[in-house]
Amino acid sequence: GQSLEQxxxxxxxxxxxxxxxxxxxxxxxxxxxWYQQHDGGAPTFLSYNxxxxxxxxxxxxxxxxxxxxxxxxxxxxxxxxxxASYFCAVRDxxxxxQKVTFGxxxxxxxxx
Amino acid sequence: xAGVTQSPTxxxxxxGQQVTLRCSPISGHKSVSWYQQVLGQGPQFIxxxxxxxxxxxxxxxxxxxxxxxxxxxxxxxxxxxxLGDSALxxxxxxxxxxxxxxYFGPGTRLTVT
Numbered sequence: 001g002q003s004l005e006q007x008x009x010x011x012x013x014x015x016x017x018x019x020x021x022x023x024x025x026x027x028x029x030x031x032x033x034w035y036q037q038h039d040g041g042a043p044t045f046l047s048y049n050x051x052x053x054x055x056x057x058x059x060x061x062x063x064x065x066x067x068x069x070x071x072x073x074x075x076x077x078x079x080x081x082x083x084a085s086y087f088c089a090v091r092d093x094x095x096x097x098q099k100v101t102f103g104x105x106x107x108x109x110x111x112x
Numbered sequence: 113x114a115g116v117t118q119s120p121t122x123x124x125x126x127x128g129q130q131v132t133l134r135c136s137p138i139s140g141h142k143s144v145s146w147y148q149q150v151l152g153q154g155p156q157f158i159x160x161x162x163x164x165x166x167x168x169x170x171x172x173x174x175x176x177x178x179x180x181x182x183x184x185x186x187x188x189x190x191x192x193x194x195l196g197d198s199a200l201x202x203x204x205x206x207x208x209x210x211x212x213x214x215y216f217g218p219g220t221r222l223t224v225t
Contacts, residue, residue, distance in 0.1 A: 042202060102147075103154050
């Protein structure tokens with residue numbers, strides 16, 4: 001089956017850089033996505049990696065290593081509004097069906 | 113353009129009852145996926161529909177079913193409700209089946225008593 005591991009909580013200072021790691025086990029891997037979810041809100045898409053390497057979108061970057069089954073989300077110039085839960089999600093094809101499996105989430109707290 | 117809409121926003125049901133949740137995708141999006149999110153956990157994949165056909169299924173019992181209509185809106189049905197079905201049910205739309213960027217609706221908060 002599929003499984004993803006990410007840290008449950010991370011605390012960082014405003015203006016700093018934080019990295020949230022994600023390791024996964026799956027078959028028929030297509031790609032790794034990252035989503036942000038504020039308390040009481042819906043998940044919002046941040047980035048997607050299908051190939052090895054770094055993808056940059058503004059203050060957010062995401063990295064993937066398929067050989068290591070590992071990825072990370074990098075948040076730079078942290079702002080208070082970045083306090084939220086961050087989920088990695090794997091898209092794979094197992095049993096003939098495509099499915100998306102989310103991790104349990106990392107709660108990021110940005111402090112002044 | 114309107115985002116993904118879901119109805120109702122909140123719902124309270126009794127054990128054993130049946131519930132229908134509704135979702136309208138973003139205009140032009142042909143794929144709808146349903147997720148269940150329990151407090152403190154990540155969304156769990158229930159179904160994906162594309163062009164009115166089921167294209168993906170998660171590990172949920174047969175009490176859960178869904179369908180997609182010609183206008184690409186979708187319904188999720190849950191029969192014989194259990195207390196453990198209490199959760200936030202999220203609908204996500206995407207352009208096509210393999211599209212990786214999903215847009216989530218605000219969710220329906222289901223409470224089973």
